[in-house]
Amino acid sequence: MSRIVQPDEFYDRLVAVLRHAVGQFGSVMGPGRSGALASVYASHLLGIPWLPYKRQRVPLVLWPTLIIDTATMSGRTLRKAARKILGPSETLALFQEPPRLRFWFESPVCQRPMASSDVLVIQQPKTTWVLATVTPLGPQWWQGLTGTQDPNQQPLPIEAAERRSAC
Numbered sequence: 001m002s003r004i005v006q007p008d009e010f011y012d013r014l015v016a017v018l019r020h021a022v023g024q025f026g027s028v029m030g031p032g033r034s035g036a037l038a039s040v041y042a043s044h045l046l047g048i049p050w051l052p053y054k055r056q057r058v059p060l061v062l063w064p065t066l067i068i069d070t071a072t073m074s075g076r077t078l079r080k081a082a083r084k085i086l087g088p089s090e091t092l093a094l095f096q097e098p099p100r101l102r103f104w105f106e107s108p109v110c111q112r113p114m115a116s117s118d119v120l121v122i123q124q125p126k127t128t129w130v131l132a133t134v135t136p137l138g139p140q141w142w143q144g145l146t147g148t149q150d151p152n153q154q155p156l157p158i159e160a161a162e163r164r165s166a167c
Contacts, residue, residue, distance in 0.1 A: 002100040010070070010103065013094045014041055025090070027051050027062035031081045034070040034103060038094060042068050057086050064088035070103060071095040 021042075029051040030039030036053065043050035049062060058065050065088070067081045072093035082089050095101050 002102045004102045004104060005070075005095065006104050010094070011041070014038065015045065017092060017094060018042060018045055021046060021066060021092075025064055025066040027058060028066040028068060029053050029055070029081075029085075030068045031077055032069070034105075035068060035077075035081075037105065038068045038070050039066075042066065053081065056084055058089075060087075064090060067091045069093050071097050071101050073097040 025046065025048055027049045028039045028042045028046065030036050030042075031053050039053075040050055042048075046066075048066075051058065051062070051065070065085055067078060067085065067089050068091075069078055070093070072078055072095075075091070075093070078091035078093060082091050
């Protein structure tokens with residue numbers, strides 16, 4: 001089971017861990033979506049430029065770079081990020097896992113059991129459709145894909161479909 005970190009807790013932790021960083025860094029970046037969010041917050045709090053994570057050459061005037069992420073389990077992602085940056089950097093994570101953490105901005109995770117929930121996966125050579133429902137699929141399941149009311153016109157061949165449980 002995971003615990004959800006709410007915005008107030010996130011902000012309080014960020015402020016607490018960044019107290020030592022005021023005036024020590026020239027720029028900030030973060031790996032992934034959660035790292036990008038944490039680094040934008042840090043940029044505003046510290047008054048330093050935010051850099052996209054994919055940027056490998058950091059200008060000399062923006063050294064050293066703070067690489068920040070919301071949570072870490074082993075530190076591998078942050079170490080990898082530090083190796084990619086050409087120039088001095090320091091890594092920082094707001095939370096240590098385990099226990100598993102989720103953040104308010106992450107989409108809900110499907111948790112078993114889900115009563116009468118199915119996923120229909122339809123595969124074509126270059127496209128895969130995934131349709132999730134909370135009730136069994138009825139005869140009009142295809143209306144959302146085609147916008148048509150004609151039950152004889154189906155958007156994709158049913159033979160290519162495979163039914164399986166959600167999650």
